[in-house]
Amino acid sequence: MANKPLLEIKKLNISLKVDDSFIPITEDVCFSIEPGKILALVGESGCGKSVTAFSILRLLPKELKIVKGEILFSRRNEKTVDIAGLPPKGKKIQAIRGGEIAMIFQEPMSSFSPLHSIGNQIVEVIHLHSSVSKKDAHNTAIKLLKKVGIADAKQAINRYPNAFSGGMRQRAMIARALSCNPLLLIADEPTTALDVTIQAQVLSVIKDLQEEFGMAVIFISHNIGVVAQMADDVAIMYMGRIVEKGAVLEIFKRPRHPYTANLLRVVPHLGTLEERRRLEPIKGTVPSLFERPPGCPFGPRCESFMPGKCNIIFPSLTQIKENHSVYCHLYN
């Protein structure tokens, strides 16, 4: 049943360079995604999920360095390339960006240049990765805008981003990302900055298009509800480490890692009087990057903390089921 993975991240270590020292941001991150699937990357703010996402397309600023690890991507021509090893300003990565892996971002308000029309910014991407005529590119852009649900696409294409609302701009961003039929779409919290009603619309656009184009999606979020709606698989991150990963239904039904369990408990429930419970926040707060606890970083806040084990070494991978694995000493 397991296909060859489209993207495989192997022991990715990204660190922040401060003066002469390196502060780890992600440690030994491993996960993979198959073609056509939706993987959600979940965690609190600052856990490193965005950093991981940006690193896939080598979009990190120069202070954030990939210290170790591989990002194996299976390209359209069936060849596999290690993105982590590519020169960050080279032709190969530029061909992959937009052409085979596309990305949409959190802030729709600032992801477009206000000085160029929407059409200009979409058509530009088309011309980068294919050699179609100007007219064809223009028509493709109109079709894309229609697909993402922008009314009156023919007029819209000549308008400037300022004329669009946040939700519309996000749709336009999706249109731009999809313009070259990418194999993988990375969505970095695309709905966090939007109103709740617009959120639902944009999410359904993403889902529909994913089905239609058959592309894989890595969806970053800190919102469990959204994840449950959208994703097939999920990987939970805490302080730069993956702590649990697997199929969404499986994990949500029976979370193994204490952190995951906590996360799920924190989600508010609507229900009958009996079903409703108190909100139980997770004890403590996320430590600062400089005060990383030794061993398993969740240790100090964990109810099942085992001194002598959890504060000495980070647990290795335990495969619970075929579609469920966890990093926890409880299961070692």
Place this chain on the structure above:
Amino acid sequence: MYPILRRLVSTLVTLILLSMVAFIIIELPPGDFADMYAAKKVASGTVVTEDEVIAIRIELGLDRPPYIRYLKWISGILHGDLGFSWQYRRPVREVIGERLPMTLVLALSTVFFIYFTALPLGIYSALRQYSTIDYTLGILGYIGLATPNFLLALIFMYLGHLWFGTSVGGLFSIEYESAAWSFAKFIDLLSHLWVPVIVLGTAGTAFTFRTIRATLLDELNKMYVTAARASGLTEFRLIIKYPVRMALNPIVSTFGWELTRVISGAPIIGLVMSLPDTGPLFINSLLNQDMYLAGAMILIYCVLAMLGSFISDILLMILDPRIRLGEK
């Protein structure tokens, strides 16, 4: 259309106000034109009677109340009559007309120099922040801004004298000074022009350099640049198309000020380096209170400054759709 019209109207209104200011400046020194004229004649040995002075005064309408004099002056200007210079005993129009083209040449060349130097250097500096070149340019920029124009001119001239033994002043070598225009004369002009242009343009270059460097550094961190990079654009193309274009906004909007500054500084350079432009003319007219000449010059400077500011507004409208479409 409307924004352009509005700009035009406000420019005209400002010009009218400026002409009043120029007129006030003309009228400020004690004694009027008739007195000066008489004084000059007396100094050259001619006898002038009180009646003659009064006659001149009436003839030129100097005995009328101020607002009539102002209107007379303005109407004269609109008809091309800029008044009379008692220093040169010629109509102001002729005196200025001989030298104005040079001033324009100097000003425009300087403006070109400023933008052609400062923009590429500033962009390079922003992209290679903290490099040796960045630091060096930054320091040069500081010094450039801190040194008064004329001091730079003096230093250049001193060095020229020291190294080449010639005087570096003037815009033409002696042979070409009164010669008719030819290609050779043009080349000669260029070979002399670069010194005053650099001197005049230093402050503007330094300022523009710092502005575009700072703005570009700001823009480079913004999301739309990352988004463009994520689409697969090459570094060079995406930097030019997006953040640089954005960073040009403040540059374009200050084009008017730059031109004003260049025009402001031109008289001094003209004086120090003995250039055949309107600079020395203007300074001397002030020193000697040849007020029609001075007033006309002030007006011309103001017109040029307004023109520059108007052009920069138009340019900004073309460049930035937000302004064009009337964003609030």
Place this chain on the structure above:
Amino acid sequence: MVEKANKKTENKVRRIDLATSRQLIWWSFKKHRLAMVGTTIIVLFIIISIFAEFIATTGPQARNTLYAEGPPTIIRLVDESGNLHFPFVFEVVRKRDPITYRSFFEVNTAVRWPVKLFIQGEPYKLFGLFPCNIHLFGTEKGFIHLFGTDRIGRDIFSRVIYATRISLSVGIIGVLVAFIIGLIMGGIAGYSGGIVDDVIMRLIEFIRSIPSLPLWLGLSAALPREWSALKVYAAITLILSGINWTSLARRVRGKLLSLRNVEFVLAARITGCSNTRIVVRHMLPSFLSYLIVDLTIAFPYIILAETTLSFLGLGLREPIVSWGVMLYSAQNIRSIAHMPWLLIPGLFVVIAVIAFNFMGDGLRDAADPFKK
């Protein structure tokens, strides 16, 4: 290794966390080494201004007829034979070239004029009150001219020292006056809003659109020739500040407008503060920092302006000596070719302007510690 590095950065971060806002500003300022250099230089200049009589070797108009148009006399420690002495200057003798009849100065290495500290010299009044005659340094025998002399034999070093006082004071007074005007105009505009605001803004736009130099030149040319140097000084200062207040006014108005509705003003209103209290205690501190930065930028501008005007002969006049007035004698190339040391006042101008710019930059970065 990573542990140790972590500890160091952790300490840095922790200290930043704990610091109060004031401390943050001081640290940021100190870190900006250039700003410290700039401020030190300015402080030095201020000290020079106050103690000008003490630091200068002679008065600003005193002439040394023995040494007119003379190059700088260099303080040495070693004589011709290589012997070490206390600081001294070689004697200079005027000679005449037998062919060109031009006079020049020859250094006589046989005679030494020792340079002494705290030497008794020409009398003066310290701070205008206390009669005194001690100078910082000088020679008992002969003379010393660190920066040479001008055409009529006046010591350039002493004149530069006195000029520092004048140039700086023009800057300070000019900025103060501009500040007051700007504060009032901007305050009225920002606080009243409406038509008053509109009119004032139009006025500011108009003034800003005039090319500055022709305007200054025009106005100062209008000053009667007969006015005393002091009157001219006052007038020039007024002219410069009268044109310069616009940027300060705009800043004040902008801040007032934006702060009028900000949350903490609302909070203050809710707790019952009166209007003046609101302005003074709540709105002022937050834009005081920007104002200070504006002031330090206005200084060099006014100093440059005065220097330019005086250089052209349209600014201050003798016997009041500013750097610009001193440069007036350097107006033509022949003087400079002959006496390049006449340009030294220009060096002081450049240093002063750069120092103010450094200081201003440092203040700006410090006033916005949250930028990083």
